[in-house]
Amino acid sequence: MATQYLTPFVVPGYEPPSPDPQTGEVRTKTDDERREIIWQMKQVRMVQEGMESPVAKAAISGAMGFAIGAFFSLMGSSFTIEDPFQRQQYEGMNMKQKARVIFGDMGKGMWRQGKGFGMVGALYAGTECVIEGYRAKNDIYNSVYAGLVSGAVLARNSGPRAMAFGGLGFAAFSAAIDSYMRRDTPDED
Structure with missing residues (x-):
């Protein structure tokens, strides 16, 4: 089987002992050191x-x-x-x-x-963090929805039409910025 190629699972504090660089002494961790880790x-x-x-x-x-x-x-x-x-x-x-x-x-x-x-x-x-937590996904739609809600909330004192345009404008801006930030950079290898 391929078990020889798997990474071994090591519990923190119980790693295999390694020699001290100065003295060369091999020493295991004490219980206090393990609790500290x-x-x-x-x-x-x-x-x-x-x-x-x-x-x-x-x-x-x-x-x-x-x-x-x-x-x-x-x-x-x-x-x-x-x-x-x-x-x-x-x-x-x-x-x-x-x-x-x-x-x-x-x-x-x-x-x-x-x-x-x-x-x-x-x-x-x-708003974006709450939407991401609710949807349980990390994609571009989180920023679009957050932009829509944020734009509408910021324009709430100017009426429903301004809320709609503010939300749509902020959503478009958020989508443009997030799509630019998520793009793959070309490899130069």
């Missing part, structure tokens, strides 16, 4: 399960969305400083007063745009 494996498994939960994915996406939105706002605020129409509000101010007004406006804009990006990221990632 099993405890570490449980901790790793618990962290992995936590990172794959919808709450954790939504929180991470929301935080990253907040950071990206704040960064975009920061980059965009550099253009408003050089705006000739904005210069009129700074007339008669010394440098310290001008800096206080500019940095205050930057902070408000970063908070506002970061909050918006964070909300969109958390909503989409959480």
Whole structure:
């Protein structure tokens, strides 16, 4: 039979002993070392399960969305400083007063745009994770359905027609991005 080609199953902590590189002594693991290995494996498994939960994915996406939105706002605020129409509000101010007004406006804009990006990221990632868990599949339709729901939720204050168009637009965008991310890269061998 082909049993000689199968990978042997080894319980963690009960691996065959190997010689110590410094002394050359062959020693098996003690019961305390085995318990430590099993405890570490449980901790790793618990962290992995936590990172794959919808709450954790939504929180991470929301935080990253907040950071990206704040960064975009920061980059965009550099253009408003050089705006000739904005210069009129700074007339008669010394440098310290001008800096206080500019940095205050930057902070408000970063908070506002970061909050918006964070909300969109958390909503989409959480919805996609819940849909993936419900369908028990990992395919492109999860992102399309999540885009449809997220777009509709984001446009809920503008009426049913806007919800339909928002959902369809977000679903199309999600499908385009997900199909691009899932494509196979050509081998260059």
